[in-house]
């Protein structure tokens with residue numbers, strides 16, 4: 001009521017951002033041209049695509065390799081990963097874990 005357009009703009013922006021976010025998530029992830037069906041999944045891409053819908057993406061170095069194994073036990077079902085996808089994501093994360101050999 002007469003407070004000007006600012007609050008409306010803010011909520012419109014929020015809605016727009018939410019929509020863009022949903023659209024990005026909904027597109028059936030075929031941004032890997034030439035990847036053969038059944039080839040090893042791309043752990044890094046899966047991680048970015050499937051693990052950021054509920055919370056921010058953790059930096060791989062935030063956890064130890066063991067920590068990632070434990071987190072993935074809980075998170076893979078939440079992200080609806082297949083066994084192969086889960087392995088790929090875990091491999092990606094463990095390769096960059098805090099205690100990963102460099």
Ligand code: HEC
Pocket residue numbers: 047050051052053054055058063070071072074075076078079081089
């Ligand atoms: C459906 C929602 C959802 C998805 C998808 C999801 N997470 Fe989570 N995640 C959570 C919630 C909620 C928490 C908060 C703490 C908890 O419940 O364990 C969390 C916490 C975490 C934590 C914090 C440490 C811990 O173990 O609690 C890590 C690390 C993590 N998630 C990694 C991942 C990874 C990796 C993926 C992708 C495989 C993923 N998450 C996908 C919901 C999700």
